[in-house]
Amino acid sequence: MKITPFILSSVVLAMSVSPVVMAEYTGPKIKMKLAHTAPPGNHITQAYEKFADLVKEKSDSRIRIQVFPGAILGSDRVLIEGAQRGTLEIGVSSTPNLAGFSRLFQVFDLPYITSPEHQDKLYKSLDKGGPLNTYFEQASNDIGLQPIMYAEYGYRNFVSTSKPLTGPDSLSGLKMRTTDSPVEVAVAKALGANPAPIAWGEVYTALQQGTIDAEGNTFPHMFGAKHHENLEYAVTSAHNYGMQVAMANKKWWDSLPVEAREVIEEAAQEAVTYQRTEAYPANEDKARQGMLEAGITIHQTTAEENARFRELTRPVFEEFAANLPKDLIDMVQDTQQ
Numbered sequence: 001m002k003i004t005p006f007i008l009s010s011v012v013l014a015m016s017v018s019p020v021v022m023a024e025y026t027g028p029k030i031k032m033k034l035a036h037t038a039p040p041g042n043h044i045t046q047a048y049e050k051f052a053d054l055v056k057e058k059s060d061s062r063i064r065i066q067v068f069p070g071a072i073l074g075s076d077r078v079l080i081e082g083a084q085r086g087t088l089e090i091g092v093s094s095t096p097n098l099a100g101f102s103r104l105f106q107v108f109d110l111p112y113i114t115s116p117e118h119q120d121k122l123y124k125s126l127d128k129g130g131p132l133n134t135y136f137e138q139a140s141n142d143i144g145l146q147p148i149m150y151a152e153y154g155y156r157n158f159v160s161t162s163k164p165l166t167g168p169d170s171l172s173g174l175k176m177r178t179t180d181s182p183v184e185v186a187v188a189k190a191l192g193a194n195p196a197p198i199a200w201g202e203v204y205t206a207l208q209q210g211t212i213d214a215e216g217n218t219f220p221h222m223f224g225a226k227h228h229e230n231l232e233y234a235v236t237s238a239h240n241y242g243m244q245v246a247m248a249n250k251k252w253w254d255s256l257p258v259e260a261r262e263v264i265e266e267a268a269q270e271a272v273t274y275q276r277t278e279a280y281p282a283n284e285d286k287a288r289q290g291m292l293e294a295g296i297t298i299h300q301t302t303a304e305e306n307a308r309f310r311e312l313t314r315p316v317f318e319e320f321a322a323n324l325p326k327d328l329i330d331m332v333q334d335t336q337q
Contacts, residue, residue, distance in 0.1 A: 025059040027257045035068040035079050036092035036244060037200075039224045043283035044244045045069050047151045047275035048092065051246075054267035063263060065090075071201070084144045086249045094153055095242045096181045104139045107328055109183035110321060111313035114241045114336060116155060121335040123276065126150045126243075128269065131331050146253040149268040152280045153242035154218035158235050159227070161213045164297070165235035167305035168312050174214035177203055184216070186316045187239065191309075203227065216240070220280075223287035234291065234298045237309055 034052070038044035052065040073079060079091030080101055099106040107113065114122055125132040133147075140147050158165060160174060172192030178184040180197050188195035196212050206212045207230035215227070216239065222228060246268070253261070292298060301309070321329050 025062055025259060025263055027059075027062065027259045030063045030256065030260055031066070032064070032089035033066050033068060033073075034090040034092065034246065035073040035082075035088060036246075037069075037071040037076055037079070038221075038244065039070050041283075042220055042224045043275055043279040044092075044151055044153065046279040046283070047149075047244075047271055048246070050274050050279075051149060051267055051271035054270055055264055058263045058267055059260075063260060075199075080145070080247060083247050083249050086252060088249070089252055090148060090246050090248045092151070092244050092246050094244055096179055096184065098245060098247075099181065101143050101145075102139050104136070104324065104328060106181075106183060106320065107324055107332055108241055108243070109181055110317050111183075111187050111239050112310050113317065113329075113332055116238055118336045119276075121337075122332075125331070125335050127272075128265065132335075135328065135331060140247060141250055144250050145247040146250045148246040148248050148264065149272050151244040151246065151272055152275050153244050154220065154280065154284065155238040156216045156218055156240045156242070158214060158216045158237050158239070159222065159231045159296075160233045161207055161210075161230055162232055163213065164299075165233040166299050167235070167301065168237070168309045170235070171214065175212045177206060177212045177215040183316065183320050184240070186319065187313055188216075190313050190316050200225075204230070207231070218242075218284075219287040219291060220283045223290050228291045228294045228296060231291070231294075231296050234296055236298065236301050238301075239309060239313065 034048060036044060036048055048067050048069070052067050055063050055065050073082070073088065076093035076097035077100065079088060080093045080098065081091075082088035083091035084101075095105045095108045099109060122132075124130055127133055127150075133150075137147055158171060163174060164170065168191050174193045176188040176193035176195050177198045178188050178195045179200075185195040185197065193214060196206075198206055198212065203212070203215060204225060204227055207215070207227060215222070216237070217227075219234075222231075256264075288298065
């Protein structure tokens with residue numbers, strides 16, 4: 001029989017749209033809780049909702065994840081402590097807060113150790129089989145945890161309630177909200193600001209009452225918490241990158257059947273890919289547009305201003321990098337070339 005171009009193209013099309021046949025999960029029914037602190041609608045929330053949906057789908061509803069968002073079950077520290085004790089199967093924490101459990105996570109706090117233009121290389125190293133993934137799996141196992149998913153948090157930018165922001169010198173004299181991270185406190189000082197460590201849940205009121213007049217965070221996180229109602233200026237410093245890492249109790253994880261762990265890991269990779277390519281960019285754009293519509297002036301830094309930011313914060317980088325393993329620093333910097 002002569003194969004016409006139409007028949008050939010039809011066969012190719014049929015092959016391309018045929019669903020991939022996956023091994024059916026036949027293991028035991030499993031229920032677990034996963035808790036995080038991000039608010040509804042945030043790209044972090046979307047990532048973990050996607051994760052739960054995919055696990056349910058891939059296991060034919062035999063594995064279920066109950067997601068608790070918005071700090072319902074507590075702060076990052078409380079959630080990770082719960083995961084360590086085994087009272088919570090999976091707790092999610094930002095990398096700065098994870099540094100309180102293992103200082104190795106502090107590497108991501110270092111100013112400008114990563115940059116948005118090299119994200120794909122960083123992702124490759126963080127994903128299963130990558131150097132950073134292997135490194136942090138061991139570091140987490142050492143403290144009774146098992147990393148499941150490195151959800152995107154994003155790059156932080158500086159904002160203020162009343163002082164126009166342009167380059168790094170414009171931050172001088174501002175009362176800057178920080179976390180308890182010593183790196184973040186040192187960065188604020190290096191830029192001439194006065195650091196004020198304040199819990200996240202208290203920042204809105206602190207901005208409103210004038211206790212602080214500046215902060216550094218991602219646009220989606222600030223917009224989702226309605227901080228834009230108290231802000232007037234922002235500068236795209238992108239001075240620090242963070243992730244929201246899902247950590248499972250190690251003993252619980254090891255007790256799961258191999259096929260259950262495979263389902264969970266596969267779902268986690270698909271969910272984080274969805275977040276990186278769809279949820280995060282859309283949430284970032286929505287937050288930035290929302291801030292502009294709220295009347296906030298966003299200054300896009302120039303190459304010269306970026307160089308100045310790096311110059312002023314370099315002593316902070318060197319101070320804290322000296323207390324971290326050189327091979328870890330090199331591993332992260334290898335993704336930036």
